[in-house]
Structures are given as C-alpha cells and as structure tokens.
Amino acid sequence: MSEMVPRSHPRYASLKTREKVVEGVEKGITGPNGLIAQGRGEALDYFIGEKTTSPGMDAERAAAAMLLLAERPVLSVNGNVAALVPQEMVDLARSIGAPLEVNIFYRTEERVQEIVNLLRSLGGETIFGEDPDSFIPGLDHARAKANHGGIYDADVVLVPLEDGDRCEALVKMGKKVITVDLNPLSRTAKTATITIVDNVVRAMPKLIELIEEMKSLSQEELAAITERYDNVDVLRRSVREMIQHLEGQFSEM
Amino acid sequence: MSEMVPRSHPRYASLKTREKVVEGVEKGITGPNGLIAQGRGEALDYFIGEKTTSPGMDAERAAAAMLLLAERPVLSVNGNVAALVPQEMVDLARSIGAPLEVNIFYRTEERVQEIVNLLRSLGGETIFGEDPDSFIPGLDHARAKANHGGIYDADVVLVPLEDGDRCEALVKMGKKVITVDLNPLSRTAKTATITIVDNVVRAMPKLIELIEEMKSLSQEELAAITERYDNVDVLRRSVREMIQHLEGQFSEM
Numbered sequence: 429m430s431e432m433v434p435r436s437h438p439r440y441a442s443l444k445t446r447e448k449v450v451e452g453v454e455k456g457i458t459g460p461n462g463l464i465a466q467g468r469g470e471a472l473d474y475f476i477g478e479k480t481t482s483p484g485m486d487a488e489r490a491a492a493a494m495l496l497l498a499e500r501p502v503l504s505v506n507g508n509v510a511a512l513v514p515q516e517m518v519d520l521a522r523s524i525g526a527p528l529e530v531n532i533f534y535r536t537e538e539r540v541q542e543i544v545n546l547l548r549s550l551g552g553e554t555i556f557g558e559d560p561d562s563f564i565p566g567l568d569h570a571r572a573k574a575n576h577g578g579i580y581d582a583d584v585v586l587v588p589l590e591d592g593d594r595c596e597a598l599v600k601m602g603k604k605v606i607t608v609d610l611n612p613l614s615r616t617a618k619t620a621t622i623t624i625v626d627n628v629v630r631a632m633p634k635l636i637e638l639i640e641e642m643k644s645l646s647q648e649e650l651a652a653i654t655e656r657y658d659n660v661d662v663l664r665r666s667v668r669e670m671i672q673h674l675e676g677q678f679s680e681m
Numbered sequence: 682m683s684e685m686v687p688r689s690h691p692r693y694a695s696l697k698t699r700e701k702v703v704e705g706v707e708k709g710i711t712g713p714n715g716l717i718a719q720g721r722g723e724a725l726d727y728f729i730g731e732k733t734t735s736p737g738m739d740a741e742r743a744a745a746a747m748l749l750l751a752e753r754p755v756l757s758v759n760g761n762v763a764a765l766v767p768q769e770m771v772d773l774a775r776s777i778g779a780p781l782e783v784n785i786f787y788r789t790e791e792r793v794q795e796i797v798n799l800l801r802s803l804g805g806e807t808i809f810g811e812d813p814d815s816f817i818p819g820l821d822h823a824r825a826k827a828n829h830g831g832i833y834d835a836d837v838v839l840v841p842l843e844d845g846d847r848c849e850a851l852v853k854m855g856k857k858v859i860t861v862d863l864n865p866l867s868r869t870a871k872t873a874t875i876t877i878v879d880n881v882v883r884a885m886p887k888l889i890e891l892i893e894e895m896k897s898l899s900q901e902e903l904a905a906i907t908e909r910y911d912n913v914d915v916l917r918r919s920v921r922e923m924i925q926h927l928e929g930q931f932s933e934m
Contacts, residue, residue, distance in 0.1 A: 446717060449717075450713060450714075450717075453713065460703060460706065460713070460716060461703075461716075463713060463714075463716035463717050463720065464699060464702075464703075464716050464717070464719055464720035464723070465720060466717055466720060467716065467717035467718060467719060467720020467721040467722070467723070467724070468720040468721065468723050468724040469720070469724075470717070470720070470721050470724075471720070471721040471722075471723075471724035471725050471864070472724050474864075475728075611724070611727075613930050613934075618934075660934060663934060664931060664934055667927055667930065667931045667934070668931070670927055671924050671927050671928060671931070674920055674923055674924050674927070675924060677866050677920065678917060678920045678921070678924070681866075681871075681913060681916060681917055681920070
C-alpha cells in the first residue's frame with residue numbers, strides 16, 4: 429500500500445496506520461480480530477476529526493504526570509499496540525525505567541514470542557509475558573496471566589487498546605490504569621483512571637514528548653496535575669467533540 | 682463464538698455478525714480488509730443505536746420502490762455481503778427476477794469463484810462475475826470488470842457496502858445506485874441515488890419484506906415514492922440520529 433497511496437491522499441495517515449495492522453497480522457504479531465478493532469478505531473477517529481483533541485491532550489498530560497509519579501509503572505503491549513507503536517512503547521519504557529509486559533486477548537505462545545522478539549529487536553530491555561507466574565483475579569485463565577515484577581505488582585499500568593473486563597480487573601486490584609481508547613463511551617473508557625481518547629499513533633509520541641518536558645517538575649507539581657484531573661469530565665468533553673464534529677459535517681451537507 | 686456468547690449478552694447481535702465475517706475470511710469468501718470494514722461498521726452502527734432508524738426506513742422503502750420499477754435491476758455482491766447476507770441476496774434476486782453479480786475490491790479469481798459457488802448453493806440462478814466481458818469507465822482494470830446483462834447494462838444497481846470510487850463510476854454511467862452504508866458522511870453515501878444508512882444484516886430482510894408488501898402497488902404509486910425521496914435529507918437526518926444518540930449517552934454519563 430505504501431507505494432499505492434500518495435502522501436497527498438486525504439486519508440494517507442489513516443491508510444498507513446491500517447497498513448501497519450495488516451502487516452502485523454502477516455507477521456503473526458496481531459490476531460485477525462485486531463483488524464476488526466482497527467476498523468472500529470478508524471471510524472471513531474473520524475468522529476474526533478483524526479486529530480488530538482483538547483480533552484485528549486489533558487488526559488495525555490495527566491498520564492505523563494501519573495507515569496512520572498509511579499513507583500512501579502508497567503507498560504502493557506498487545507497485538508495492535510505491537511503493530512502500531514512498538515518503538516514508542518520501547519522508548520517510553522526506557523524513558524521512565526519501566527518494564528514492558530506482553531498480554532494479548534487471544535493468547536498463543538507463538539504470538540507472545542513474536543511480540544517479545546520484536547520489542548527486544550527495537551531495544552526493549554525488561555520484557556515480561558513469556559513466562560507468567562501469577563494471575564489477575566476475576567479473569568478467565570488465559571487472559572489473567574501476569575508477572576510478578578510486571579503488571580501483577582505494578583502501581584500504575586499503561587494498557588492502550590484494552591478490553592473492558594481486563595481494565596476493570598486491574599482497577600479492582602487497586603492499580604491506577606491509564607488507557608488509550610477512541611470510544612469515550614466504552615466500558616474501558618469509563619473504568620480506567622485516565623482515558624486518553626486519541627489514536628494510539630498520535631497519543632504515544634505525545635506522551636513521550638510530555639514526559640520529557642515534565643521530568644523537570646517537582647513531585648508536588650506532578651501530583652497537582654493528577655489531583656486536578658477529572659476523567660469523567662474528559663470523557664464528556666470527548667463526546668462533545670464528536671457531536672461538534674458531526675454538527676460541522678452536517679452543516680456542510 | 683456461538684457457543685461462548687449467550688443470547689442474553691448485550692452485544693449478541695453485533696458479535697454474531699462479526700463471527701460471520703470472521704467465518705467468511707476462513708472460508709475464503711471475504712478478504713482480510715473485510716474485517717477492517719466490519720470494524721468500522723460496528724462502531725458506526727453503535728452510533729445509530731444498532732437499530733433501523735426512521736431515515737433508514739424511508740431509504741429502504743424508496744429502494745424497494747426503485748427496485749420494483751427497474752427494468753434491468755442487478756444486485757452486486759462483494760466479500761462482506763457474501764459473508765453477512767448471502768441468502769437474502771439470493772432471495773431478493775429471485776423476488777424481483779434480477780441477476781446477481783459478484784464484484785470484490787481486491788479481486789482474486791478464487792474468491793470470485795467461492796462466492797459464486799456459495800450463491801449457487803443457496804439457490805442463486807443467474808450469477809455474473811466469473812467471466813467479465815466489459816469494463817466500467819473510470820476505474821482501474823481489476824475493479825472495473827463487469828458483465829453485459831449484469832451491472833454493465835443495468836438501470837438500477839443495488840451495491841451494498843460499496844466504495845466511493847465505484848459508486849461514483851456507476852452513477853456517472855447514468856445508473857441509479859442503491860447502497861447500504863452506515864456512514865452517512867462517506868463519499869459512497871453522498872454519491873448514491875439512495876443510501877440506506879443501516880446495518881446490512883437488518884436492511885436486507887427489511888428490503889425483502891417491503892418488496893413483498895409493495896408488489897401490489899401500481900407503477901404510479903411506486904413512482905410517487907421514488908420521486909418524493911430526498912437522499913440528502915435522509916443523510917442529514919441520519920447524522921442527526923447519531924448526534925442524538927451521542928447526546929443521550931452523554932447525558933447518562
């Protein structure tokens with residue numbers, strides 16, 4: 429597709445993103461259901477105008493503060509995250525000294541191995557997921573697998589593109605959960621501590637940039653940002669963005 | 682999935698529909714890109730409340746009238762249509778005496794053959810697509826393939842889940858084009874003569890039912906329905922439905 433779609437194409441960014449997920453499936457790091465998830469994301473991204481919105485930016489800022497304040501942050505990587513932003517996950521992990529942990533919805537050992545290999549080839553250091561030694565309570569066996577030193581013990585987990593059940597189970601364990609989800613009305617969005625309603629391909633570079641910027645802030649300044657943050661308000665504003673986008677398109681018709 | 686998802690599950694219908702597309706890919710009748718299209722459809726259907734809306738119903742009624750008035754109607758079948766509503770396409774073809782024509786976005790002869798075989802096994806009679814003998818002007822070679830006696834000569838074409846380029850090319854040939862598209866803002870939606878903004882799994886049974894009901898109407902009565910029909914108004918009302926659905930969800934938050 430990269431040879432077929434010119435950069436000037438109005439849907440260039442969206443088509444390049446799609447291409448990455450299709451390649452992910454071909455390489456065996458993304459499951460076929462990841463294509464359906466990508467399609468949902470495309471439609472939802474269209475509704476926020478395919479740009480980072482003001483509530484998205486506020487959530488990204490709060491997420492950066494929360495990751496900088498965390499004692500045991502962990503970054504979770506699934507098949508779509510591995511296809512779309514593997515380098516960004518490795519870079520963020522290095523920036524904050526966090527381990528990565530591979531967790532995929534339809535677990536196969538081959539796919540976990542492929543993702544671990546990919547992250548390692550991009551410079552990933554501590555990567556959990558191949559040999560889980562613990563279980564997240566309240567999830568079925570395959571989905572519950574986790575690691576001590578990784579997600580199981582984490583105080584803050586970044587789990588982009590997560591499903592509702594697992595997000596809820598992590599919150600119930602007392603963890604602070606940061607997710608990236610383009611649907612502000614999803615169960616994941618409503619359950620997480622911080623929901624970044626943005627495309628993961630825009631959110632991850634922004635998050636890395638913000639963390640670099642905010643490293644110089646004091647603990648008090650960072651804490652003030654997370655304490656001020658209101659996730660329900662951010663979700664409401666994100667829905668409002670979608671309504672405004674539709675109204676704009678509507679009045680053009 | 683059918684064994685895992687109970688009928689009482691709030692997302693049962695959506696998950697069953699998804700399962701059909703995944704099976705379509707496994708059987709070789711749907712391409713991997715069909716999964717992305719299905720995901721987009723899931724998100725969009727969510728925004729109209731996963732039900733047939735009032736503008737959707739008006740478009741279905743006008744489409745039924747247009748198909749009954751047509752001299753050479755043809756029903757186009759692609760990979761997702763073959764996965765989701767193959768029996769309905771065969772039934773509708775029989776009901777109005779129209780041929781079916783297989784046309785898929787990423788054409789492979791194997792996939793065309795699989796879809797033709799499927800339609801035939803379900804009772805399809807005249808099925809074009811295996812041996813195209815003509816080209817729709819303005820499309821690249823593989824996508825342009827069509828048949829005399831089929832789409833090439835049709836006065837009315839039903840092309841559910843069609844892309845913008847092909848829809849536009851058919852309209853430029855002077856045909857009346859009826860499409861089913863959950864995105865009222867898509868190029869296909871804006872280009873078609875009648876755009877049914879509804880899930881194809883709900884739209885096709887409704888269309889068959891309406892055609893049975895409306896067969897007793899006179900030509901004049903049918904013509905009055907199509908003449909009264911305003912596609913831009915229907916699209917505007919569909920966007921309004923989405924906005925209202927979001928506002929409803931918003932106020933619950």
